[in-house]
Amino acid sequence: MASLTETIRTPSSLGRLSTYLYTRPRLLLLLLLVPPLLWLGIIYLGSLFSLLLQSFFQLDDFTGQVVMKPTIGNYLRLFSATNLSIILRTAGMAAVVTVISAMIAFPLAYYMARYADKRMKALFYVAVMLPLWSNYLVRVYAWKLILAKEGAIHWIFNQLGLGGFLDWILSLPVIEGSSLSTSYLGTMITFVYIWLPYMILPVQAALERVPRSLVEASSDLGAKPGETFRKVILPLAIPGVAAGSIFTFSLTLGDYIIPQLIGSSRPFIGQAVYQFQGTSGDIPMAAAFAMVPIAIMAVYLAIAKRLGAFDAL
Amino acid sequence: MRSDRLLAPNRLVADRSSAKAGFGLTAAAWFGVLFLNLPILFIILYGFTTDDKSYSFPPPGLTTEWFSVTFARADFWDALWLSVRVALVAMMIAMVLGTCAAAAMYRFNFFGKESVTLLILLPIALPGIVTGISLRSAFALGDVPFTYWTIVLGHATFCIVVVYNNVIARLRRSSPALIEASMDLGANSFQTFRHVILPNLATALLAGGMLAFALSFDEVIVTTFTAGQQRTLPIWMLNELIRPHQRPVTNVAAIIVMAITFLPIIGAYYLTRDTQDVAGSGK
Numbered sequence: 001m002a003s004l005t006e007t008i009r010t011p012s013s014l015g016r017l018s019t020y021l022y023t024r025p026r027l028l029l030l031l032l033l034v035p036p037l038l039w040l041g042i043i044y045l046g047s048l049f050s051l052l053l054q055s056f057f058q059l060d061d062f063t064g065q066v067v068m069k070p071t072i073g074n075y076l077r078l079f080s081a082t083n084l085s086i087i088l089r090t091a092g093m094a095a096v097v098t099v100i101s102a103m104i105a106f107p108l109a110y111y112m113a114r115y116a117d118k119r120m121k122a123l124f125y126v127a128v129m130l131p132l133w134s135n136y137l138v139r140v141y142a143w144k145l146i147l148a149k150e151g152a153i154h155w156i157f158n159q160l161g162l163g164g165f166l167d168w169i170l171s172l173p174v175i176e177g178s179s180l181s182t183s184y185l186g187t188m189i190t191f192v193y194i195w196l197p198y199m200i201l202p203v204q205a206a207l208e209r210v211p212r213s214l215v216e217a218s219s220d221l222g223a224k225p226g227e228t229f230r231k232v233i234l235p236l237a238i239p240g241v242a243a244g245s246i247f248t249f250s251l252t253l254g255d256y257i258i259p260q261l262i263g264s265s266r267p268f269i270g271q272a273v274y275q276f277q278g279t280s281g282d283i284p285m286a287a288a289f290a291m292v293p294i295a296i297m298a299v300y301l302a303i304a305k306r307l308g309a310f311d312a313l
Numbered sequence: 314m315r316s317d318r319l320l321a322p323n324r325l326v327a328d329r330s331s332a333k334a335g336f337g338l339t340a341a342a343w344f345g346v347l348f349l350n351l352p353i354l355f356i357i358l359y360g361f362t363t364d365d366k367s368y369s370f371p372p373p374g375l376t377t378e379w380f381s382v383t384f385a386r387a388d389f390w391d392a393l394w395l396s397v398r399v400a401l402v403a404m405m406i407a408m409v410l411g412t413c414a415a416a417a418m419y420r421f422n423f424f425g426k427e428s429v430t431l432l433i434l435l436p437i438a439l440p441g442i443v444t445g446i447s448l449r450s451a452f453a454l455g456d457v458p459f460t461y462w463t464i465v466l467g468h469a470t471f472c473i474v475v476v477y478n479n480v481i482a483r484l485r486r487s488s489p490a491l492i493e494a495s496m497d498l499g500a501n502s503f504q505t506f507r508h509v510i511l512p513n514l515a516t517a518l519l520a521g522g523m524l525a526f527a528l529s530f531d532e533v534i535v536t537t538f539t540a541g542q543q544r545t546l547p548i549w550m551l552n553e554l555i556r557p558h559q560r561p562v563t564n565v566a567a568i569i570v571m572a573i574t575f576l577p578i579i580g581a582y583y584l585t586r587d588t589q590d591v592a593g594s595g596k
Contacts, residue, residue, distance in 0.1 A: 018501035025421065032417035033429070036410040036473060040432050044470050047447035054450040066453075104348065107341035115334040127346045133578045134353060135531045137547050138567040141554060142352035145359050148368035152355065155370045196349060254440020257533065261554060270442045277446060277538070283453050290446045294439070 055287035066284060074288035083272070087292055090269040093184070093259075094252035097191040098199075098245045104192065105199040105244065106237075112200075113207035132197040140258055143190040147262060149179035177264055187263030194258065195251050199244035206240025207233070242309035249300055253293040269293055356571070360564035379561040389566060392549035399461070399545060400529040403468035407525045410469070411476025412518060418477075419484040436471040444471065445538030452539070459541025467539040468532060472525035479521030479585070480514060487513050516584040523577035523584075530574055546570060 021028045056070045077083065112124045131139060146152045157166040170177055170185070177183025210233055218228040256270025267275070269292055276286035334342075360379060362372035383389055414433055418426065436444055448467050457463065491513070495505040533547035540548060546566065553563040 014503055015501045018503055022502055029417055029421045029423060032413045032420075036414040036417075036433070037429065039406075039410055040436075040470065040473070043466055044436055044444075044447075045432070047444075047451040050451040050454050051443075051447040054454065104341075104345050107338050108345035111334055111338055111342035115338070124342075124346065127350055131349045131353070133527065133574070135547070135567065135570050135574060137531075137533050137550050137554075138356055138571060139352065141550075141563065141567060142356045144554070145355045145368045145370075146352060150367050150369040152370040193348065193352065196345070200345070250438075250440055254442040255534070256442060257551070270440075273442055273446055274537070277449055283446075283450050286446055287450050290443055294443060297439075 051287045051290060054284050055291055057284040059282040059284055064281065074285050075291075077285065078288060078292065083289075086267055086269060086272050089266065090253055090293075091296060093188065093191065093268065094249045096188055097195065097252045098248045100188065100192050101196050101199040101248045102203075102241050102245065105196060105203050106241070109200050109204035109207055109240075112204050113210075128197050128200050131193075136194065137257065139194060140190060140261055143186070143193060144181055144262055147179070147181035147186045147189065149181070151181070153180060181262050182264060184263060187259055190258050190262050191252050191255070195248040198247035198251065199241075202243035202247075203237060203240040206237045206243070210236045239308035242304045242307040246301065246304050246309060250293070250297050253296060353571075356564055356567050360561055360568050362561055365560045379559070379565045382559060383562045383565040383569075386562065388544070388549065389562070392544045392546045393569075395461070395543060396530055396546040399464050399468055400526045402465050403472050403529040404522050404526045406465070406469040407472035407476045408518060408522045411473045411521060411525075412480050412514075414473065415477050415480035415484060419481055433474050433477055437474050441532075441534035445535040448535070449538040459539065459543065461543070463539045463541070464536060464543065464545065467535045468529040471532075471535065472529055475524045475528055476518070476521035479517045479524070483514055483517035520581035520584045523581040527574040527577050531570070 021031075054066075055074055056072065057066050057068050058071050058073050059065075060067050078087070108124070108128075112121055116124055148154070154163070154166065157163050166180075169175065170180070170183055175183050175185045177186070180186040180189070214232055214236075215228055218232045219225070223231065254270055256268060256274050259268040260271055269289060273286045273289045276282045276289060358372065359368070361375045361377060362369075363374035363376050364372055414429075418429065444467065448463070451457075452459070452463060491509055492505055495509045496502075500508065531547060532545075533551060536545055536548055537551075544552070547570070550563055550566055550570070553566070557563070
């Protein structure tokens with residue numbers, strides 16, 4: 001008994017430090033929180049702030065030096081015809097990609113959530129996650145191979161005697177390109193492929209949460225399966241679709257690798273940012289351009305929030 | 314009894330609809346699955362083609378010579394080595410910072426907690442190009458030259474959230490009673506951490522680290538802004554894609570990259586598969 005009181009009375013130095021921290025939870029919190037906050041605060045927020053700052057500077061055309069005098073010149077330049085068409089092209093692509101992704105994702109997610117048994121569900125889950133975790137560049141490259149003029153899709157269409165049909169599609173306005181890999185259609189397919197898992201997962205989660213009793217109640221009350229789907233299941237799945245669309249829309253807005261590798265050579269926002277900072281060394285203009293996707297996303301998030309997207313994340 | 318009989322037909326309808334999907338739906342679901350997974354096979358197929366000038370399908374012939382060609386190229390090995398070094402260090406930084414953040418967020422309630430969560434999530438919530446150009450602009454303003462460390466800096470920043478997600482999910486499911494019991498039985502905080510918390514966290518921590526490694530090893534968008542003239546493996550591949558030198562070599566490199574990233578991801582999956590928070594669900 002005596003030895004026990006002894007150890008309690010004279011704890012080791014580590015023990016004393018432990019007690020010290022235990023009685024001062026605020027200090028412990030500080031010790032835990034300060035390292036990650038310093039890192040993210042200085043490196044990440046600092047960089048974001050420097051981006052904002054840079055966007056108000058301007059590049060001197062003659063000296064090639066950045067003039068650190070605040071101006072909104074870069075932002076005015078965003079409204080030139082060329083830049084405006086880049087912005088509209090990117091936003092339009094993001095919208096189309098989002099809609100098509102939702103159309104492909106919905107039946108898959110619906111099947112996963114309502115019909116697949118346990119084993120099937122695991123299989124589908126892996127099938128959705130596998131591409132998400134394989135190399136982004138490799139997956140884009142795969143489509144370059146598939147969509148090329150001499151590649152698999154053109155080959156299949158030719159084998160089926162539908163080569164003329166494919167050429168006709170490729171000759172349509174807007175899509176226009178000599179092959180799938182040099183047309184907007186190819187860019188769109190690749191975007192959809194790359195971001196699709198981000199749409200499937202939240203939609204599936206939302207559908208999973210639709211209570212079975214509601215569906216049964218609807219059919220008990222005389223609704224046909226189609227009506228139940230339209231009036232009960234679909235409205236409850238909307239937040240999931242909205243959540244998924246945040247990813248597909250935002251990721252398409254900011255990507256510059258896909259349109260660079262697959263598609264017509266007309267630039268997207270990401271490429272403009274990349275070229276301004278790279279070849280022309282105009283970081284202030286690149287910074288101003290990078291504000292465009294941030295601004296569009298801010299508006300988009302406000303809309304998505306009203307649709308309940310944040311509850312479905 | 315009467316009501317039972319009345320309900321019966323409807324229940325039959327409900328049962329049928331919940332048991333079997335229509336043909337259209339099944340076909341659409343499988344189309345999605347194939348669409349997501351078939352393209353990867355083309356990468357492997359084209360790694361063995363004898364045609365190094367175009368993308369012709371079907372390949373005119375098959376060969377394994379591109380593997381030895383790839384292994385003989387020094388620039389490939391340099392890029393691979395740089396990627397591994399960056400991913401390892403970024404992973405370690407992310408593991409330390411992510412675990413600290415998760416522990417703090419789990420254990421305490423404090424003013425501004427929501428903002429901290431947002432700050433941790435932001436680097437992967439904003440498009441990669443924003444993160445990339447931000448770092449680039451900060452380096453330009455501060456006259457920081459591009460080095461190995463500028464790449465690590467960017468990678469560690471977006472890897473923190475992966476570790477954080479894994480660790481906090483595990484913490485939320487572990488019972489606080491265990492920690493209290495350990496303290497009641499006389500262990501101090503460090504002993505409790507060493508003998509109770511750490512073993513409980515180990516697999517989640519390891520899984521988070523592996524995913525962080527994979528994420529860093531794969532990253533190309535942020536890296537193009539923070540690497541300068543240096544080439545990580547994805548950047549090396551991007552250059553090969555834009556200016557093909559020996560086309561199938563890119564495919565062989567792609568196959569190797571897939572193998573290197575898949576091992577840690579499968580490992581992470583196995584470490585966490587028996588739990589609710591399956592690793593990778595929140596990339």
